[in-house]
Amino acid sequence: MILGVPIGEAAKHSGVKVPTIRYYEQIGLLAAPARSDGNRRHYDASDLHRLTFIRHARELGFEIDAIRTLLLLQDDPNQPCATADGIAKARLADVEQRIRSLTALKAELQAMIEGCSHGQVAACRVIEVLADHGQCQNAGH
Amino acid sequence: MILGVPIGEAAKHSGVKVPTIRYYEQIGLLAAPARSDGNRRHYDASDLHRLTFIRHARELGFEIDAIRTLLLLQDDPNQPCATADGIAKARLADVEQRIRSLTALKAELQAMIEGCSHGQVAACRVIEVLADHGQCQNAGH
DNA sequence: GCTACATCCTCTAGTGACTAGAGGAGCAAG
DNA sequence: CTTGCTCCTCTAGTCACTAGAGGATGTAGC
16 A cells, blocks of 8 residues: 655645644644554645645634634535635734734834934933833824 | 832733733843732832833833843943844834735735635635635735 | 664653632721 | 732643654665
């Protein structure tokens, strides 16, 4: 019988690091693969597919638990996709919120840096603004 | 002699939670305050100032180690402020990078959600795109 | 067959920045 | 004097890994 690729190959192919793959197996995100005589993990095409799916979802910022749900959905293609849609929408809302607060933050930091006269700490806008929230441009944070 | 406020008041005043204040003391970010007869922490005005500074810096996303440096600078106002400036600039660069990748991500998620026909998982764009990176709009992630 | 050397195995512990909970002591009001 | 709140210390848990120890296996060249 043909064994799949060893964990190092799986890592290269999927972009998930070796210890991380083992970690995913440990927490039950990825099923334990077949083992060779020498007790080594060997991954087949569907394992690699799953790993790539996981890596991609992680890159998009999905949490492990959300990915767990998405993987279950993937295994059961006759289900309505409202759940997957909901997960993605929640993620989108989260991303939008983050962009908003980071943008406010960016303005704050820029004002701090521009106000800094590059002299001594005593007159440093960076330190001053951090010490006194009242000097912030917007109270959104 | 006048004792300062107890930890609960300090929490309310600074916006840092009670266990977090104790944690900051434990890791040496905040000096151990005076104690009352009954062994309770009491914070004076300068402690509260420091706590507010920390909370504000944390809100702006500075790491504990960066805050440690900023607090040292604050204590020594005759130093040049290039260090504080550098820390703030590094933070700004980080924030800008994050905004860029989150913006790319947002487009990705929107495309996924728009492509979803709200039918069955088998035809779900969300699942499909996650499984196949090649379907991404930009390879920036 | 022998020797390097890479890759793999399991296991424990560490990261950052908290958060939760147990079990007990102090304090202020009624 | 009891009720109920705040406070104390201590340990362990969170998330998603990452690092390292110490040992086994596999492979390539000689």
